[in-house]
Amino acid sequence: xxxxxxxxxxxxxxxxxxxxxxxxxxxxxxxxxxxxxxxxxxxxxxxxxxxxxxxxxxxxxxxxxxxxxxxxxxxxxxxxxxxxxxxxxxxxxxxxxxxxxxxxxxxxxxxxxxxxxxxxxxxxxxxxxxxxxxxxxxxxxxxxxxxxxxxxxxxxxxxxxxxxxxxxxxxxxxxxxxxxxxxxxxxxxxxxxxxxxxxxxxxxxxxxxxxxxxxxxx
Amino acid sequence: xxxxxxxxxxxxxxxxxxxxxxxxxxxxxxxxxxxxxxxxxxxxxxxxxxxxxxxxxxxxxxxxxxxxxxxxxxxxxxxxxxxxxxxxxxxxxxxxxxxxxxxxxxxxxxxxxxxxxxxxxxxxxxxxxxxxxxxxxxxxxxxxxxxxxxxxxxxxxxxxxxxxxxxxxxxxxxxxxxxxxxxxxxxxxxxxxxxxxxxxxxxxxxxxxxxxxxxxxxxxxxxxxxxxxxxxxxxxxxxxxxxxxxxxxxxxxxxxxxxxxxxxxxxxxxxxxxxxxxxxxxxxxxxxxxxxxxx
Numbered sequence: 001x002x003x004x005x006x007x008x009x010x011x012x013x014x015x016x017x018x019x020x021x022x023x024x025x026x027x028x029x030x031x032x033x034x035x036x037x038x039x040x041x042x043x044x045x046x047x048x049x050x051x052x053x054x055x056x057x058x059x060x061x062x063x064x065x066x067x068x069x070x071x072x073x074x075x076x077x078x079x080x081x082x083x084x085x086x087x088x089x090x091x092x093x094x095x096x097x098x099x100x101x102x103x104x105x106x107x108x109x110x111x112x113x114x115x116x117x118x119x120x121x122x123x124x125x126x127x128x129x130x131x132x133x134x135x136x137x138x139x140x141x142x143x144x145x146x147x148x149x150x151x152x153x154x155x156x157x158x159x160x161x162x163x164x165x166x167x168x169x170x171x172x173x174x175x176x177x178x179x180x181x182x183x184x185x186x187x188x189x190x191x192x193x194x195x196x197x198x199x200x201x202x203x204x205x206x207x208x209x210x211x212x213x214x215x216x217x218x
Numbered sequence: 219x220x221x222x223x224x225x226x227x228x229x230x231x232x233x234x235x236x237x238x239x240x241x242x243x244x245x246x247x248x249x250x251x252x253x254x255x256x257x258x259x260x261x262x263x264x265x266x267x268x269x270x271x272x273x274x275x276x277x278x279x280x281x282x283x284x285x286x287x288x289x290x291x292x293x294x295x296x297x298x299x300x301x302x303x304x305x306x307x308x309x310x311x312x313x314x315x316x317x318x319x320x321x322x323x324x325x326x327x328x329x330x331x332x333x334x335x336x337x338x339x340x341x342x343x344x345x346x347x348x349x350x351x352x353x354x355x356x357x358x359x360x361x362x363x364x365x366x367x368x369x370x371x372x373x374x375x376x377x378x379x380x381x382x383x384x385x386x387x388x389x390x391x392x393x394x395x396x397x398x399x400x401x402x403x404x405x406x407x408x409x410x411x412x413x414x415x416x417x418x419x420x421x422x423x424x425x426x427x428x429x430x431x432x433x434x435x436x437x438x439x440x441x442x443x444x445x446x447x448x449x450x451x452x453x454x455x456x457x458x459x460x461x462x463x464x465x466x467x468x469x470x471x472x473x474x475x476x477x478x479x480x481x482x483x484x485x486x487x488x489x490x491x492x493x494x495x496x497x498x499x500x501x502x503x504x505x506x507x508x509x510x511x512x513x
Binding site: 035036037038039040042045051052054055056097098099101135137138141146147149150151153154157158161164165168169172175176177178179190192193195196 | 229230231328330331332349351352353354355357358363367372464466467469470474475478479481482485486489492493496497498499500501502503
């Protein structure tokens with residue numbers, strides 16, 4: 001086990017808490033949603049008690065997911081703005097997938113793939129929120145004409161499946177890249193981990209550290 | 219109703235179809251002769267009485283329609299249209315609205331709750347309200363704007379074609395009560411024959427476009443109309459000319475579902491293959507004291 005001074009705080013407590021809160025809420029929203037998309041998965045709506053209860057809870061859970069993602073947006077948007085160096089990552093994406101680490105790809109706190117994921121999740125949740133509100137039978141559906149409802153249901157299903165696929169990919173990559181899950185649980189990753197996966201961020205941290213040392217000496 | 223008489227069931231996969239072994243022969247139909255209807259609303263009353271429905275008393279809004287629209291407690295409704303033909307002659311078109319009991323029901327296709335909507339062997343489409351979750355997908359699926367969701371219990375309701383009466387050999391309550399004989403009930407074949415006779419009569423009397431409304435876009439219906447203007451069904455309070463299940467609903471159920479299933483399986487297979495192929499992405503270089511110095 002590495003000593004604390006060998007570790008770098010990658011995700012703060014509030015952000016980690018929000019992440020795992022999202023995991024739980026999204027799990028129940030996604031499973032209940034799937035239960036209505038595939039008859040073979042209809043048993044999934046029992047995870048929320050009963051199919052009727054799932055229908056009641058699903059939209060509220062969805063709104064909670066939206067709000068939690070709003071928090072994520074505020075906290076992480078600045079790290080997920082695209083930079084010129086992202087082109088390097090895109091060009092070398094096959095090497096990244098092939099688990100090759102010889103090249104330094106100038107990767108910031110998040111790599112270009114993570115940035116794409118981030119913005120796709122944000123897009124999906126907005127589509128899900130808008131279409132979900134339109135088709136919400138208990139409160140809003142009666143305000144819209146039937147052709148609009150049909151489009152909303154189709155858009156909701158497409159965005160829902162899209163988001164589930166994105167999250168499946170997110171989960172897999174977290175499993176694949178060793179140290180990521182520990183990072184999201186404890187908040188800390190090793191220096192070597194940062195150097196390997198986020199070299200530009202590592203350099204930035206090093207520069208900041210050096211500046212601080214100079215300051216404290218002065 | 220014998221459960222073996224259920225030939226179609228909502229939210230069940232084609233791999234696990236409803237009981238199919240029995241050789242059902244007779245499909246039923248209700249024939250509503252719009253040209254004979256006098257708009258007395260006895261059918262509405264009979265429907266409410268038989269089915270124990272008591273809708274809210276509403277305000278008069280200056281039209282004959284009463285209540286104004288179908289509702290969870292109003293399964294059938296006379297819709298009145300004042301139509302002036304080219305010669306300026308006024309016609310009062312009165313259509314008894316309600317579930318059409320489509321052969322290919324859009325509500326059943328859209329419904330995500332297993333067994334909440336079923337189709338019996340005689341063609342009746344029925345809501346099994348105990349399985350209903352109140353999502354309202356049937357509202358989006360129906361080409362005729364018929365199902366209504368109750369605010370009281372969040373469940374969908376519509377005309378059952380008195381499936382309880384039909385199953386014991388009786389005709390629906392509205393048919394039983396109609397004082398002019400504008401509503402008939404029997405096998406679909408016999409109702410078509412009856413309609414053809416009536417249409418011939420109407421043709422003779424100068425209604426050259428009289429005809430039967432049994433729209434094939436939904437596979438035909440088990441509630442049919444005889445119309446004086448079969449070429450223009452929309453005259454009758456917006457009865458759709460060529461109703462069919464919306465392409466949007468078909469895109470959702472027939473395209474998106476299989477595409478998403480294939481995509482998910484492919485994605486998971488790809489992940490497994492990737493992990494087995496390249497192995498976990500470990501940190502290659504160990505933390506050393508040397509690196510600590512650099513930071």
